[in-house]
Amino acid sequence: GRAASRLRTMINNRLDPSAHYLLDDDEKKIEYKEDEKQTSCGVFTVNKEDHTFGNVTRIHLLMDKRVLFAGYRIPHPLYAIVKMKIRTTTETTPCKAMEDALTNASNELQHIADKFNEALRKYDNEKAAVAGSSEYADL
Amino acid sequence: ISRTSTSGLGTMDVERKRRKSHYTKRMPEVDVLEISKDFMKFELRKTDLATANALRRVMIAEVPTLAIEWVTIHSNSTVLHDQFLSHRLGLIPLESHRVNEFEYKQDCSCIDGCERCEVRYTLNVKNETEDVLDVTTKHLIPVDDRGGVPEPVHKHADDAILIVRLGKNQEIVLDAVAVKGIGKEHAKWIPVAVATFQIDPIIELNEDIMERLDEKQKQEFVNCCPRKVFAYHEERGITVAQPRNCVYCRECTLKTEDFNKVEDVEDLIAIEPSKDTFIFSIESTGCIEPKNIVLTALAVLKKKLDAIRSGVATIEQQYR
Numbered sequence: 001g002r003a004a005s006r007l008r009t010m011i012n013n014r015l016d017p018s019a020h021y022l023l024d025d026d027e028k029k030i031e032y033k034e035d036e037k038q039t040s041c042g043v044f045t046v047n048k049e050d051h052t053f054g055n056v057t058r059i060h061l062l063m064d065k066r067v068l069f070a071g072y073r074i075p076h077p078l079y080a081i082v083k084m085k086i087r088t089t090t091e092t093t094p095c096k097a098m099e100d101a102l103t104n105a106s107n108e109l110q111h112i113a114d115k116f117n118e119a120l121r122k123y124d125n126e127k128a129a130v131a132g133s134s135e136y137a138d139l
Numbered sequence: 140i141s142r143t144s145t146s147g148l149g150t151m152d153v154e155r156k157r158r159k160s161h162y163t164k165r166m167p168e169v170d171v172l173e174i175s176k177d178f179m180k181f182e183l184r185k186t187d188l189a190t191a192n193a194l195r196r197v198m199i200a201e202v203p204t205l206a207i208e209w210v211t212i213h214s215n216s217t218v219l220h221d222q223f224l225s226h227r228l229g230l231i232p233l234e235s236h237r238v239n240e241f242e243y244k245q246d247c248s249c250i251d252g253c254e255r256c257e258v259r260y261t262l263n264v265k266n267e268t269e270d271v272l273d274v275t276t277k278h279l280i281p282v283d284d285r286g287g288v289p290e291p292v293h294k295h296a297d298d299a300i301l302i303v304r305l306g307k308n309q310e311i312v313l314d315a316v317a318v319k320g321i322g323k324e325h326a327k328w329i330p331v332a333v334a335t336f337q338i339d340p341i342i343e344l345n346e347d348i349m350e351r352l353d354e355k356q357k358q359e360f361v362n363c364c365p366r367k368v369f370a371y372h373e374e375r376g377i378t379v380a381q382p383r384n385c386v387y388c389r390e391c392t393l394k395t396e397d398f399n400k401v402e403d404v405e406d407l408i409a410i411e412p413s414k415d416t417f418i419f420s421i422e423s424t425g426c427i428e429p430k431n432i433v434l435t436a437l438a439v440l441k442k443k444l445d446a447i448r449s450g451v452a453t454i455e456q457q458y459r
Contacts, residue, residue, distance in 0.1 A: 095455040102448035
């Protein structure tokens with residue numbers, strides 16, 4: 001459990017690799033804190049994530065015209081925490097913008113998967129066509 | 140308002156289009172360039188560097204495979220000590236194309252291991268000959284003899300992986316247990332030997348300036364490229380023959396400085412990395428087919444984003 005892994009961390013002076021992708025018992029995957037001073041601004045704290053998630057989400061946030069500011073940082077490389085700061089116009093809220101960005105990113109990935117399958121089929125068909133035509137070349 | 144539109148957009152579509160004007164959907168394209176048993180090359184267009192890099196990172200670190208995790212050694216009189224041998228066993232690629240039927244060890248409902256979360260192997264070799272005997276992945280046998288159980292990828296004589304060599308009368312007897320895992324936990328679970336992508340170079344050769352060079356200068360220019368990106372033809376002059384060989388060494392740009400008598404020669408060549416075209420090269424270790432590595436990576440990345448999105452939706456409820 002957690003006590004055993006904490007003891008091992010103290011002895012070996014290194015974190016268990018599962019700390020990079022498995023949530024601790026008391027951790028939540030994602031938390032949100034509104035900014036005290038600026039309007040329509042807030043910071044999402046996502047646990048057990050890295051640049052794979054951070055950069056993709058940031059790009060999709062920046063593609064949204066209603067987003068005024070979007071940036072992510074990883075406070076310390078040893079701990080898998082991504083903080084995403086978002087500020088939007090009053091048309092929407094950071095939460096809604098985050099939700100939309102994640103939806104768009106997810107849809108784009110689905111689109112890439114579909115296109116990839118299509119490309120594989122096309123490649124197979126072309127190869128079959130070439131093989132077929134070379135058969136008849138000798139006739 | 141009802142309109143009969145000639146453009147093909149009904150009133151509903153116009154409304155929907157207006158609502159989504161804050162975001163322009165991107166339509167990525169894919170073309171497969173090369174594919175074989177262990178290697179594939181494909182082109183991904185109209186997406187950005189972050190998505191391409193995320194795909195690469197997931198292919199390396201988050202696509203699950205099977206690998207040996209626990210080894211119980213009953214007898215070891217080889218020249219390699221126990222941990223050395225166990226380390227080598229962990230790195231052996233195991234057939235993982237059906238790994239999604241398995242459960243992760245921490246998620247499995249069994250107490251002491253079952254067929255849903257582990258695969259057991261045994262290795263039992265004694266050298267009774269006078270010569271050196273090679274213990275290879277051929278000798279690593281699944282305990283479960285039903286068939287259809289994952290085996291080491293390279294198990295046939297010509298491409299079996301060498302585990303240890305036995306001298307006369309040396310023996311090795313051990314049991315090994317393989318589980319499902321990802322590259323983030325340990326490198327033995329990485330399904331690829333290499334997963335890289337190249338950013339497509341955009342090479343623009345100014346034909347007018349090229350005409351101003353004499354034949355010798357044109358030959359010199361073509362020859363200065365260490366990657367043979369350019370070619371020289373008598374009638375056509377310099378052509379960009381193999382743009383994708385470019386490695387941005389800038390030798391050609393530096394070469395234009397030698398032609399200082401020619402007007403505007405520094406604009407002869409312009410090379411820039413594309414912002415949206417990437418050429419992926421995936422080499423698998425053999426545990427999963429390259430095309431399935433890519434598809435699984437896309438699915439894993441999508442699932443990750445969907446899981447976080449549902450978390451955001453819950454937070455959004457509170458702030459409504």
